[in-house]
Amino acid sequence: MNKSITQANQNDKQISKSIEKFFKRFHISSALKASNAYKKNGIPVIEVFQYLFLLIYSNRSMYMSLITGRNTPGFAKDTVYRFMKRLQINWIRFTTLLASRIIRDAIVPLDSEDRANVLINVLIIDDSMFERNRSKKVELLAKAYDHANHRYRFGFRMLTLGWSDGSSFLPVNSILLSSENKKNRVNEAVKVDKRTAGYKRRLLSIQKGTQAMLELLKTAKKAAVPAKYVLFDSWFSFPSSLHAVKTIGYDVIGMVKKTPKMFFRYKGEGMSLITIYNRNKKRRGRSRYLLSVLVDVVKDGKVIPAKVVYVRNRNKRKEYLCLISTDTTLDENEIIRIYGKRWDIEVFFKVCKSYLNLSRECNSLSYDAMTAHTAVVFTRYMMLSLESREGSDNRSLGELFLYFSDEMSDITWIQAFRMLLQMFRTILNNNTELSDDKIDELVDTFMNTLPALLKAQLQAA
Numbered sequence: 227m228n229k230s231i232t233q234a235n236q237n238d239k240q241i242s243k244s245i246e247k248f249f250k251r252f253h254i255s256s257a258l259k260a261s262n263a264y265k266k267n268g269i270p271v272i273e274v275f276q277y278l279f280l281l282i283y284s285n286r287s288m289y290m291s292l293i294t295g296r297n298t299p300g301f302a303k304d305t306v307y308r309f310m311k312r313l314q315i316n317w318i319r320f321t322t323l324l325a326s327r328i329i330r331d332a333i334v335p336l337d338s339e340d341r342a343n344v345l346i347n348v349l350i351i352d353d354s355m356f357e358r359n360r361s362k363k364v365e366l367l368a369k370a371y372d373h374a375n376h377r378y379r380f381g382f383r384m385l386t387l388g389w390s391d392g393s394s395f396l397p398v399n400s401i402l403l404s405s406e407n408k409k410n411r412v413n414e415a416v417k418v419d420k421r422t423a424g425y426k427r428r429l430l431s432i433q434k435g436t437q438a439m440l441e442l443l444k445t446a447k448k449a450a451v452p453a454k455y456v457l458f459d460s461w462f463s464f465p466s467s468l469h470a471v472k473t474i475g476y477d478v479i480g481m482v483k484k485t486p487k488m489f490f491r492y493k494g495e496g497m498s499l500i501t502i503y504n505r506n507k508k509r510r511g512r513s514r515y516l517l518s519v520l521v522d523v524v525k526d527g528k529v530i531p532a533k534v535v536y537v538r539n540r541n542k543r544k545e546y547l548c549l550i551s552t553d554t555t556l557d558e559n560e561i562i563r564i565y566g567k568r569w570d571i572e573v574f575f576k577v578c579k580s581y582l583n584l585s586r587e588c589n590s591l592s593y594d595a596m597t598a599h600t601a602v603v604f605t606r607y608m609m610l611s612l613e614s615r616e617g618s619d620n621r622s623l624g625e626l627f628l629y630f631s632d633e634m635s636d637i638t639w640i641q642a643f644r645m646l647l648q649m650f651r652t653i654l655n656n657n658t659e660l661s662d663d664k665i666d667e668l669v670d671t672f673m674n675t676l677p678a679l680l681k682a683q684l685q686a687a
Contacts (some may be wrong), residue, residue: 248609252327259669261320269301274309287530312594313424318399324630325398326449345391351458354575356585357381365593367412388571389440394615395570397604403429438468455479457568465525477566479551491522499548518558582606
């Protein structure tokens with residue numbers, strides 16, 4: 227019994243078994259190294275990243291942990307700051323590589339051939355506010371329009387590319403968009419080495435969302451993330467975007483704005499979706515869609531055939547929504563079903579903001595530090611999503627997060643209890659003439675008097 231509680235010198239490094247298994251299984255260390263995150267001297271990079279990853283489960287910020295002396299790392303806070311601000315680390319590559327490994331090694335093998343035909347792999351593009359309303363000196367801070375609240379806020383648009391098979395969602399990569407309009411930028415980027423990944427992500431941050439989207443898709447394509455379709459809402463559905471995504475090698479299923487300024491070629495004429503709708507007879511009854519037509523998406527002389535499906539708006543019965551698919555072989559109901567998977571990214575944003583402290587945990591003024599923080603949050607979500615998938619867990623991701631928090635608290639308590647036992651053994655050795663065998667016998671007797679649940683936790687530890 228005593229042998230299971232005498233290893234007290236590893237207290238600071240002990241973490242939840244599920245988290246430790248996740249780090250080893252998907253080789254987080256090698257993914258960091260492949261993204262130019264490696265140590266030159268001193269503390270290994272994986273220890274710093276693991277500390278940031280676990281910070282959310284301690285219910286304290288790094289500052290408060292240092293003040294209270296609880297869950298403090300074996301390195302100075304400046305080590306963490308230098309790591310997060312490092313220009314050479316390519317965080318887009320890191321999250322893309324990690325997501326690709328999880329999909330390839332853990333999720334795809336779970337799908338049977340029959341199930342894979344239903345769970346079609348898709349990539350989803352959307353953005354959400356990364357708020358910094360109380361900041362004025364944040365690098366590349368901009369006035370960004372919040373579509374959810376319909377007003378401008380200070381912060382960034384977190385443009386995110388996610389992967390889904392309809393059952394699990396994984397964030398693949400993202401970029402914190404500032405603004406392409408210089409007038410909307412409160413602060414400009416600091417001058418950095420043009421050869422670094424930090425310089426490239428700063429350039430990407432001031433491009434239009436539709437352009438940045440293509441770079442994220444190219445990175446996912448290069449990493450061989452399996453997907454057939456790209457889903458996005460009406461903010462990205464323009465003829466130029468449809469052509470660009472098709473060129474990369476994906477078909478598009480997206481919602482299109484009903485505007486008289488956007489034209490598609492229908493029966494040899496350029497028409498808006500509103501005009502096409504008014505010129506055709508609608509389906510009667512309770513059909514899921516009102517009308518389906520084939521159109522040509524024309525841009526710079528190039529033509530892509532597409533299918534437009536007019537869907538009933540469940541919220542406003544007298545209105546309709548327009549879905550477009552560049553895969554004209556798909557059935558109308560299948561187009562509607564696949565587009566429904568886009569909701570997964572909305573759940574992802576909700577969980578990240580409500581439970582994983584997205585934007586609240588990092589108060590740095592550095593653009594690189596905020597990007598690193600986003601990658602850490604994405605990694606946390608990947609672990610929760612995989613745990614839910616493999617365990618066939620009925621709990622929500624938020625409940626799983628609280629489960630891990632409780633587990634980490636239990637580990638901290640058990641570590642303290644083990645330290646007390648170790649101190650008890652040391653005192654007996656130094657102040658009595660008892661033999662080691664007699665001390666072991668006393669410890670065993672004490673352990674046997676403990677409640678069964680506590681005894682089992684100590685034995686497991």
